[in-house]
Amino acid sequence: MKRVCLLLANGFEAVEASVFTDVIGWNLYEGDRSTELVTVGTRDTLKCTWNLVVTPEMHIRDLNVDDFDALAIAGGFEEAGFYEDCYSNAFLDVIRDFNRQGKIIASICVAALPIAKSGVLTGRNATTYHLDEGKFQNELALYGANVVPDKAIVIDKNIITSYNPSTAFDVAFTLLEMLTSRDNTDQVKRLMGFLK
Secondary structure, eight states, X not given: OEEEEEEEOXXXXXXXXXXXHHHHHHHHXXXXXOEEEEEEESSSSEEOTTSOEEOOSEEGGGOOGGGOSEEEEXXXXXXXXXXXXXXXXXXXXXXXXXXXXXXXXXXXXXXXXXXXXXXXXXXXXXXXXXXXXXXXHHHHHHTTOEEXXXXXXXXXTTEEEESSGGGHHHHHHHHHHHHSOHHHHHHHHHXXXXXX
């Protein structure tokens, strides 16, 4: 069984997290049944950007990276406290540990920023939220990433980044394909109505 750690910071966007739970979950029940997802939070209870309250299955302090094959991170909003949590040492250390072991790290939108802040994107290609006059892509560059500004999804070795919430399902399917296979991912897409 391949296990995905969905690492959640306070203020995360629920839609960006839900694509990982759904795609990995659909694969567990309807695909090749080889994946499972565990939600891991920076707090015992998290409030999403739009006030949905979520209780993760595990606290970050109890996380053992060795127990997982991939890391997924949803973006969030500064106004909801996202950066307070995702820029914490504990959060950044998890990213570093997954990368050190060469495990897949999949992110959506501004979730690329803590990945870059952790240092693992230095000199590597990436993207992040591309609207807002380049503010977030400029921050990504300040952390040492080579910003690919006009590409929706950028994959550099084991790290997937994307440039806005509309890419969420594509990122989740890319993660599934990297964990399983193209044929299996296409079957899950068909069952979910993304392919005919």
